[in-house]
Amino acid sequence: METGYITTPFGRRPMTLAMVRRQVTTEQAAAASSVDKWRVFRDVGDARSRLGLQDRALAVLNALLSFFPAVELSSEKNLIVFPSNAQLSARANGIAGTTLRKCLGMLVEAGIIIRKDSPNGKRYARKGDEGDIEDAYGFSLAPLIARASEFAALAQDVAAEQRRFRIAKDRLTIVRRDVRKLITVGMEEKLAGDWAAAEACFIEIVGRFARRPTLPDLIASLDEMSLLHEEVSRMLETQEKIEKNDGNDIAFGCHIQNSNTESCNELEPRFEKKQGEKSVPTKRTERKGEPEAFPLSMVLRACPEIGSFGPGGSIGSWREMMSAAVTIRSMLGVSPSAYEDACEVMGQAAAAIAIACIYERAGHINSAGGYLRDLTAKARRGEFSLGPMLFALLRANSRPVRASA
Template identity: 60%
Template sequence: MQTGNVTTPFGRRPMTLALVKGQLATANIKAGKSVDKWKVYRSACEARAMLGLRDRALAVLNALLTFYPEQELSEESNLIVFPSNAQLAIRANGIAGTTLRENLALLVQAGLIQRNDSPNGKRYARKSNDGGIETAYGFSLAPLLARSEELAVMAHQVAEESRRLRVIKERITITRRDIRKLISAAMEEGAAGNWQSVEDALVSAIARLKTAKTAVSLEACLDELTLLSEEAVNMLEVQLIPQESDTNDSGNRHHIQNSNTESLNELEPSSGKEQGERAVQKPRAPAVPIKAFPLGMVLRACPQISDYASGGVISNWRDLMTAAVVVRSMLGVSPSAYQEACEAMGPENAAVAMACVLERAGHINSPGGYLRDLTRRTERAEFSLGPMLMALLRANETSGRRLA
């Protein structure tokens, strides 16, 4: 235990436990430790948002560092600088006295400097017989040396967050451009579909984008725009990609249906006598498969599905499909209804639909009937998961803001 390394401020400035903690931490600097003072200063500048500092406070810190004669902050040297307020104000670009004192207090509060006040509150140094500084009263720069690694990590985190924001904004710009040009092309060339509703959804998404400032809110906007882009592409894909010949299509369809059935059987055995199985299966026209959406987006829109996964974690599509079967059983949806959904939508999107049903379970009287209705609408090309996922994403974002 170390003693004698805690000092209290002069005058009416109060002592706090945070100041005690900071002084104890700087008293335990590793012997021989040193760091370039301007490197630490740059880290503090980059991490100023996390430290709660403004530009004026950093200008004052810069001025304090100029009074330290060496390039390296060293544990073996005197780390206390003792300029007067007048000297500090000159080196801080002529800052006013009141503003100077406010920003010195902010630097102390942020834990970047410490006060080492004299008995009368003045800043000065007493020299020994050999001319060296024996005792100094002023501001200690020891916290910068003690926290040099921490400040470097904080600066790196800020840089990474800035990079992440830049990437998200770039993707938002590209996705907005894609949607806008797809809508224009579809309307100008008379493509079938309710393109006005896509236009309205885009305008609404852009309006929300204007108020988004954080990475989380911007990412939610990107998710919404991505879903809208997928919707536009799917609407055009149905019309523009020619269907194969009846013979090839029949063979391919038979193969796909067998593949889906095998996937379902791997997850859960089914029987013709199970509840909801129809006595006579009517042949259905081949449905145009809808694309699977990004798994991360699905989990943000439907977070409850993770509760039904092994270990409470969904890391791939297989985990999602397995959890969807558990949810199917829990909600009382018959195996036949779920299998029909898999054949119409594809197993991945059927699992997404099941996750959406789980999120809205409190508003759905018959989950099985609801899923069958989605299946029929998918077969008639009247339904896509995009709008449902977008609505859930917006709802979760709104509830998250309220909780925050």
Template identity: 60%
Template sequence: MQTGHVTTPFGRRPMSLALVRGQIAIENPQPDMRVAKWKVFRDVCEARERLGIQDRALAVLDALLTFHPHAELDPSQGLVVFPSNAQLSVRAHGITETTLRRQLAALVDASLILRRDSPNGKRYAHRNRDGEVEQAYGFDLTPLLARSTELALMAQDVAAERTRFRRAKEALTICRRDVRKLISAAVEEGATGNWEHAESEYVSILARLPRCPNLAQVEFTLYEMELLREEVLNILETQLKTENVHGNAVHNACHIQNSNTESINELEPRSEKEQGESLAKEPLTRNEPNGRSKTKPEPIKAFPLGMVLRACPQIADYGPGGHIEHWRELLRAAVVVRSMLGVSPSAYEEACNAMGPENAAVAVACILERSNFISSAGGYLRDLTRRAERGEFSLGPMLMALMKANDQGNRRIA
């Protein structure tokens, strides 16, 4: 058997540097190295897509292995098989000769077999007086033996990725079901909340998922759906806690459009002095004895998204793909940053109630920019919320100050 050197094909078949590189990369196996030929074949079948071969190429490889008389690939027993195209076609389930030639070339390009062409291009073997093969010309199965460990690891990796893909799809199915049924239950039972927005987010997340997604696309959709499920559960949990404290006589503070709300219990740790000061500054929003209630200040006007991103560039790192192009992506990024900074869901919902969801997201982005100088992000956001409820807070000066600081920093760097 001719191994250990580069061979060129017979006739019109061209020789390429890729074939040379592939033959050089395949080292001669150790004399005592053996592997079950059908185990290697199963590994090749498992890693078919990564090897870049079709199912018909597997049928041809299966036929080639049947011409090897032993159950194991053993260098001492010879690894060159020399069937004719007619014999190969029969054992490959009647594959046409044109297809057979194309699939044999694909197996060679994938470095699974090597050509050992004779001087006239025919496949045959020289035997000694005892009938043993001394020299054979045909297809060399040595690459299967030399790459057996690599092919086994590749097959295990493909199987693990397939399992991960299946479990990601299962998790996405369960998460979709949870979000769908939670929103439906909230709407049917009249729970307070912006459920139209939640429904539109649910639809848009699924619309971005391709019909035949890959693993990365499924995992990213699962991440977005889990964020939406967390927000829906936060709204429902906050409402249930409020009902337990205040009973059914008050409205849920999580409803962004409700103008007659009550402050809910704070989750951030605070001192008694801070609690006394906050109560003294807390605006009166309950109904007066004469039946009239104080009017809530007008909501803060939203600023252009470009201005916000110029003043708060760090928030873009938490958007989908590391950038933000729409307000919806800013709102989603603010939810992630809110959790990272330790701001409780109730504090963020109160900010949305007082400022509007867009401006609450902008406030979180501003806090992120100054996080090194703020000891309690949750307490700071609550303070901004109370000032907004009294009509004493505007995002404009904060954004202008951050833009000025960023512009000065850029000039110093330049």
């Protein structure tokens, strides 16, 4: 019945190159002998977000399939169904005629069905002397056979993404709960750290939660909340009071006001040491130059200015990040020896992050080289962590999202 002839729609309906390609692809994929029409329908339904289909379009597709008498769609059978709009509307829960035509257009545009219009645009079939259908005009269901494996793969991909979404949502819920309770412990026990600032950060992050988050939204919120969890946990473990002369500084860092790198404690926390206590360097392992605690996406959100120095105006890997940092190092007037010393003590990726943070706050620093040397010295003594610096910039560069009315 399917002749391979490329057909065009009736009347003013346009013909596009994409429709031609779909017809050719459908004809070439005739090797698939048969598929269960309802199994394919379920796959299309699961993958509807990827195919650009709405629920009503699925109801119309379900009605079209109901006019095909067999359960199996086979290339050996006539795959064209030809119900009238009135019949389709009745089987699609009484859908309005305008909506019905729109949904049919969506199914055609998505490559789910193919139009085979008659000379006058009507849908009908001609039968031979023995009662068999010789020719029919309506909608061809052949793409459901040709693309059955594609629809199945899309459905599996959507299911996997939904699993990742649920996992990320569960993790965010747990981390949010943990941070809230840990901050409460710090405030009630009056432990070291500015817990009011920690609580303000927590409220700010929660306030940016989207009402209907996507997977990237959840990952971004989870990154920020995890970093806050790391800092709050470290503050709890210290259990010491902040130095009196640092009373106005918050544990997550303050703006740099001058270039005196010997006395400034901006962007990183400081705590008093117990008598006789020795500073123990913080061990931050790196894997192929990538700090395990800081995803590249988080760094780029905290330091967006460095992105324009990547190839093509964007950064997509840690190698590109470190290359851009070398360029910025020269622009800031940081000597090669100072940067090499930072790379040796912090690691190449961590040094690149430090340079990006300094460039982000360049207007507040008179001597970038001196400031980097100060950070390197503190890192050598185990008194410097990138976390507070990044989190301070994340807060500064994040724009609060207005809740819709």
